[in-house]
Amino acid sequence: MKTLSDEDLMHEVSRGNLDTMSFLFERYHMRVFNFLYKMCGDRDLSEDLTQDVFYKVIKYKDSYNGGKFSSWVYTIARNGLSNYYRTRKEDNSKLEEVMYKLGEEYIEEESGEEIAHLHRMINKLKPNDKELLVLNKLQGIRYEELAEITGNTAGAVKVKVHRAVKKLKEFYFQKI
Structure with missing residues (x-):
């Protein structure tokens, strides 16, 4: 299973073989987390959104149309981050600034x-x-x-x- 392409693994997931999802998770969870973290600068939010991305991959497995898996998963991540900020009840006036700033914590790590x-x-x-x-x-x-x-x-x-x-x-x- 480890040698299968991302797309083949996702086809298995969409057929109901959810055990193969673990391989996709291993390949992509850090990439998705790093992307989200670099976009919002909030480690906890990035972890939550990453978890949500993979939940949605499973939930919407039937909507996977056979395209590039990485494109599909990053689209889910982008939309999740965007939806998070759009639906927040707190101060949305600084949405763009907060959403796209690199966190101080990240800068200090470098x-x-x-x-x-x-x-x-x-x-x-x-x-x-x-x-x-x-x-x-x-x-x-x-x-x-x-x-x-x-x-x-x-x-x-x-x-x-x-x-x-x-x-x-x-x-x-x-x-x-």
């Missing part, structure tokens, strides 16, 4: 002033640009998969990532 500076500059990006950079450059998601996740074409995603990198460079090398 070593060096340059890394901290880079994270601060990533925080200056627009939320969509930050999300693309986190998924592409930090999570290693290819343009084709990002296109599936975001509902764009691969060419459009490539251009958006290039522009986000260019904007990040401008911020990073800006004199303070």
